[in-house]
Amino acid sequence: MIIYKKVDRTYFPLYDQIPMRVYVTSYYRIDKDNRGLSGFTFVETPVEPYTKDFCTGGDESIARWEKRWDISNWALFMAFDGEQPVGGATVAARTKGINMLSGRDDLAVLWDIRVDDAYKHKGVGQALFNMAADWSRGQGFMQMKIECQNSNIPAVRFYHKQGAVLCAIDEFAYYNEPEFRHEAQLIWYLDL
Numbered sequence: 402m403i404i405y406k407k408v409d410r411t412y413f414p415l416y417d418q419i420p421m422r423v424y425v426t427s428y429y430r431i432d433k434d435n436r437g438l439s440g441f442t443f444v445e446t447p448v449e450p451y452t453k454d455f456c457t458g459g460d461e462s463i464a465r466w467e468k469r470w471d472i473s474n475w476a477l478f479m480a481f482d483g484e485q486p487v488g489g490a491t492v493a494a495r496t497k498g499i500n501m502l503s504g505r506d507d508l509a510v511l512w513d514i515r516v517d518d519a520y521k522h523k524g525v526g527q528a529l530f531n532m533a534a535d536w537s538r539g540q541g542f543m544q545m546k547i548e549c550q551n552s553n554i555p556a557v558r559f560y561h562k563q564g565a566v567l568c569a570i571d572e573f574a575y576y577n578e579p580e581f582r583h584e585a586q587l588i589w590y591l592d593l
Contacts, residue, residue, distance in 0.1 A: 404481045405528055412479060413464050415486045421455040421515035428552040431570060431585055441570065445554065453552065470496050478532045480525050488516040490529035492537055501546060509537040511547045530563060538593045547589040557587065565589035
């Protein structure tokens with residue numbers, strides 16, 4: 402049985418044990434109708450399969466968040482199968498220096514959500530997302546902002562299913578990151 406709970410910073414080492422991988426077999430190519438003036442069309446396009454691991458390279462422990470920002474207004478949630486951490490979600494809010502918050506005090510950001518590969522498609526991500534949205538609602542936030550990439554089709558479908566609205570596409574968000582330069586940033590908003 403999976404147990405879900407809100408956690409504090411003492412759980413950082415356990416949170417870090419949860420992998421954050423995406424298996425990419427296709428991406429959404431973004432076709433611009435009339436150079437974007439008439440809208441966009443997303444075309445699922447197969448690619449040579451690869452794995453995108455968000456937890457590799459450099460200092461990737463979540464403790465780095467605390468070193469960079471005051472996270473006292475953040476909320477962390479975790480899922481456990483017995484003692485084993487199998488999922489986590491983090492909501493950032495009311496924090497100076499977080500561009501994703503757009504300077505708004507009524508906005509929360511789903512900063513991180515991850516589920517161990519063996520527990521995907523079993524409702525863990527849904528439960529964690531619901532906890533994040535419920536906490537944000539309870540804090541009086543009007544919206545929750547969410548980022549993903551056009552190469553993460555499962556995330557795109559998941560956020561759409563939650564009722565989030567795709568509000569921004571930035572095809573050059575990762576231009577300075579050569580390994581991700583081909584990806585587009587998708588920004589979603591969920592009205593709370």
